[in-house]
Amino acid sequence: MALAAIGQICSTASMAHNLAQCRVVIKKAVAAGAKAVFLPEASDYIGSSPDESRSLCKPSSKSLFVLGLQEDAMKYSLPISVGIHEPSDDPKSKRIKNTLIWINEKGEITQKYQKLHLFDLEIEGGPVMKESDVVEPGSKILAPFESPVGRIGAMICFDLRFPEISLALKRQNADVLLYPSAFTPTTGKAHWLSLLRARAIECEAFVIAAAQVGTHNAKRTSYGHSTVINPWGEVIGELGGDLGEEPEIILAQIDLDKVKKTRREMPLLRRTDVYPEL
Numbered sequence: 001m002a003l004a005a006i007g008q009i010c011s012t013a014s015m016a017h018n019l020a021q022c023r024v025v026i027k028k029a030v031a032a033g034a035k036a037v038f039l040p041e042a043s044d045y046i047g048s049s050p051d052e053s054r055s056l057c058k059p060s061s062k063s064l065f066v067l068g069l070q071e072d073a074m075k076y077s078l079p080i081s082v083g084i085h086e087p088s089d090d091p092k093s094k095r096i097k098n099t100l101i102w103i104n105e106k107g108e109i110t111q112k113y114q115k116l117h118l119f120d121l122e123i124e125g126g127p128v129m130k131e132s133d134v135v136e137p138g139s140k141i142l143a144p145f146e147s148p149v150g151r152i153g154a155m156i157c158f159d160l161r162f163p164e165i166s167l168a169l170k171r172q173n174a175d176v177l178l179y180p181s182a183f184t185p186t187t188g189k190a191h192w193l194s195l196l197r198a199r200a201i202e203c204e205a206f207v208i209a210a211a212q213v214g215t216h217n218a219k220r221t222s223y224g225h226s227t228v229i230n231p232w233g234e235v236i237g238e239l240g241g242d243l244g245e246e247p248e249i250i251l252a253q254i255d256l257d258k259v260k261k262t263r264r265e266m267p268l269l270r271r272t273d274v275y276p277e278l
């Protein structure tokens with residue numbers, strides 16, 4: 001049993017401002033005795049145009065945002081999961097990476113996951129997004145890794161719509177599924193909670209979804225509603241759709257016995273003789 005802190009922020013193009021918001025979350029987490037902190041997708045920045053997003057992008061070793069979080073992780077002996085942007089490995093590429101990094105309690109980056117599914121959306125009279133113009137997709141699932149709150153399976157935002165990836169992580173014994181996100185208000189209202197609960201129920205795992213909230217710039221707003229769900233599908237922590245006075249957190253006990261008990265009481269044995277194993 002360990003306490004997780006999930007922070008909800010509103011990133012802008014100012015990395016200093018975004019780091020300050022994350023530090024409010026971290027301070028609250030430390031005061032509460034949390035054993036790990038979870039921050040949203042794109043916590044480092046949300047640009048107002050593809051060009052701005054590209055120009056703000058730096059290697060994590062040179063990002064004041066990432067260095068600041070590494071310093072805090074070390075100072076408080078507190079691991080941090082956070083969504084950031086990184087340059088492509090191909091110096092000629094015009095696209096950047098949408099990455100989740102795990103900073104351990106010594107302040108070292110020990111895990112990286114690059115978002116597999118990119119969000120291209122064109123809703124009539126609604127939001128239009130073309131993430132694939134700016135972001136290059138990853139090409140592998142990150143094997144689940146150990147943390148103070150259990151074995152973590154990392155995904156990002158739009159990955160939530162693809163159960164194949166969460167099922168593959170569950171098959172590798174993930175206890176906790178992460179979906180750091182920046183959902184649109186339109187799709188969030190319609191689908192966010194149902195998808196998160198479905199992933200928790202079908203994987204019999206905890207789901208931790210730290211979300212961006214509120215108005216990032218004249219063109220972008222996020223749905224918020226950061227959520228934590230247990231392996232039975234019950235919402236054990238939830239925030240609202242406004243930033244409020246300052247970034248808020250959810251504190252949630254991650255009880256790994258609940259994962260074992262749920263999987264023991266209702267085994268979900270797949271018919272891989274009939275359909276392929278994921």
Ligand SMILES: O=C(O)CNC(=O)[C@H](CS)NC(=O)CCC(=O)C(=O)O
Binds near residue numbers: 046
């Ligand atoms: O722009 C950035 O830098 C950060 N990235 C995002 O906000 C991404 C891509 S635009 N958002 C999503 O994947 C939302 C998915 C969603 O809303 C849904 O599946 O309904």
